[in-house]
Amino acid sequence: RATVHGQHIWLLEPQTFMNLSGKSVAALARFFKIAPEEILVAHDELDIAPGQAKLKRGGSHAGHNGLRDIHAQLGSPDYWRLRIGIGHPGIKAEVANWVLKKPAPDQRVLIEDSITHSLKAWPAMLAGEMDKATLLVHTTKPPRPKPPRPE
Template identity: 75%
Template sequence: MIKLFVGLGNPGPDYEATRHNAGFWWIDALARELKANLQPDKSYYGLVARTVVDGEPRWLLKPQTFMNLSGKSVAALARFFKIQPSEILVAHDELDIVPGQAKLKLGGSHAGHNGLRDIHGQLGSPDYWRLRIGIGHPGAKDEVANWVLKKPSAEHRTAIEDSMTRAILAAPLLLAGDMEKATMAIHTSKPPRPKPVRPPESD
């Protein structure tokens, strides 16, 4: 079961609506769903909420260290409460997935994501769960840094929020540790609407 839910992002109003903060958006939505109140906690370098589900304490965390040092916050809380990597889920923005889709994954590489890179190093393990929230790719590698730190279009923001909603609806499965069913629920997205077929033009 998941005991620690982490959302990645950068603190402060300048970053609040940027693509790189998709993980923060999801944790905020989860906190509302669980009626959990995120509060600053210097011991864990972040905003933290504690709730109890099925008699077990669960934690929500938004590191306030800036993205590249996210692992400092995650590791501090996980070590204090003896939470194993496999009991951690990290929600983050994912370039390689289109807006409107999200994927659940256990382990693997950080794929160049600096927040994940630091969590790998601080936990000493890549074997934690990731909720990969699709933000799309700008198309060129040298545009990535600018892309993630900008706001998505209204259309993309709506699509991203739709994918997050599916992941929120799967929260009871994540909390229960039914990761197979949670994966199926999160990965199931509505197919795009077919474009209307134009009638052939008459001569």
């Protein structure tokens, strides 16, 4: 348990195999009476390039075995996910090895940068401003300034 920006949060790193992580998530949620929509799961995402992250609520597990177990144990897919891009190896048969190995140094830097960028959305998440948090996570470049209006 921690307090961040005046909000009490629970940080959970399951000590199970990733494929069984739902057991820990559901146990914490039941014990502290945490609704699925109040849960944020950070996970690797094959369908997103390294250096990018996406924040979304609900949806399918898309074949991710950790999410599959969380869905099953919570009895709901209606939790928030911070999807950290790791890219796809390009060949389906290589996916298992890809997700288990350490990323190449250049990809590791991109992944770490996307995590650092995503942390900028924490204050909005803690305030329950998930639309704002989503925009912050999805925006990787500063907005272009608008040209001055002609007078």
